[in-house]
Amino acid sequence: xxxxxxxxxLIDLMARLPGLGPRSARRAVLHLMAKRxxxxxxxxxxxxxxxxxxxxxxNCGNIGTADICPxxxxxxxxxxxxxxxxxxxxLWAMERSGVFKGRYHVLGGTLSALDGVGPDDLRIxxxxxxxxxxxxxxxxxxxxxTIDGQTTAHYIADQLEGRVALSxxxxxxxxxxxxxxxxxxxxxxxxxxxxxx
Numbered sequence: 266x267x268x269x270x271x272x273x274x275l276i277d278l279m280a281r282l283p284g285l286g287p288r289s290a291r292r293a294v295l296h297l298m299a300k301r302x303x304x305x306x307x308x309x310x311x312x313x314x315x316x317x318x319x320x321x322x323x324n325c326g327n328i329g330t331a332d333i334c335p336x337x338x339x340x341x342x343x344x345x346x347x348x349x350x351x352x353x354x355x356l357w358a359m360e361r362s363g364v365f366k367g368r369y370h371v372l373g374g375t376l377s378a379l380d381g382v383g384p385d386d387l388r389i390x391x392x393x394x395x396x397x398x399x400x401x402x403x404x405x406x407x408x409x410x411t412i413d414g415q416t417t418a419h420y421i422a423d424q425l426e427g428r429v430a431l432s433x434x435x436x437x438x439x440x441x442x443x444x445x446x447x448x449x450x451x452x453x454x455x456x457x458x459x460x461x462x
Contacts, residue, residue: 272298324395326371326388328353336360342368345402349392349421351375351409355444359407362452367405370395375413376420389421396429403430405459409443422462432459 268276272294279290297305321327322334329335336342346367350356356369372387384390395401406421408414422431434455444452 325356325369326353326373327356327369337368342366343399345400346405347392347395347399347401347403348405348407350407350444351414351417355407355409358444358447359452359456362449362456364453364456365405368399372408372417375408375411375417377413377416384420384424387417389424392421393424393428396425401429403432405456406431406433406462407444407456408433409441411441411443418462431462433462434459 276287276290276294279285279293280287282290285293297308318330319328320330320332322329322337323332324337325334327334327336331338344367346365347370348356348359348365348367349370349372350359351372351374353371356371359365359369370388370392372389372392374382374387376382376384376387392404396404404421404425406418408418418433425431447455
């Protein structure tokens with residue numbers, strides 16, 4: 266027996282989430298339905314609220330509920346340091362470590378010839394504009410140690426050479442590693458041991 270169309274639609278949508286396939290999505294939906302009052306209804310309300318209020322920060326690309334996120338609005342963080350990350354998950358991972366006290370710039374991905382992602386598809390032009398606008402003295406390239414991450418880091422370094430001091434994360438970030446999956450101690454060690462490019 267198959268589920269009603271609305272439930273099948275929910276299962277199909279859940280199966281598109283990272284880490285969930287069709288079977289995991291079906292189990293998750295059945296669990297949510299079994300706990301309608303405790304889980305399903307609050308989840309639906311929270312998702313509707315996020316869908317209604319969430320927006321990208323016009324300055325850095327972080328996700329929040331205002332046009333300018335709290336990190337960009339915090340004048341204490343206007344210290345000349347700008348940490349460049351691939352996506353919001355990486356920004357949140359850096360923030361979770363509690364070590365970095367500057368501002369961020371979310372690229373929205375990495376350069377990838379295979380996927381057809383070029384410099385104009387990322388927020389690289391906005392990064393270049395922020396150097397003068399915010400008196401940036403150092404850019405920390407906190408990109409993953411993947412081929413695409415390193416290609417992107419080298420491209421940015423070439424574009425900004427001579428305009429600002431550049432550094433990258435050092436020890437602690439494994440080759441092929443992504444920031445969102447690292448523990449706080451590893452991120453702290455990598456940030457503290459960053460090296461000039």
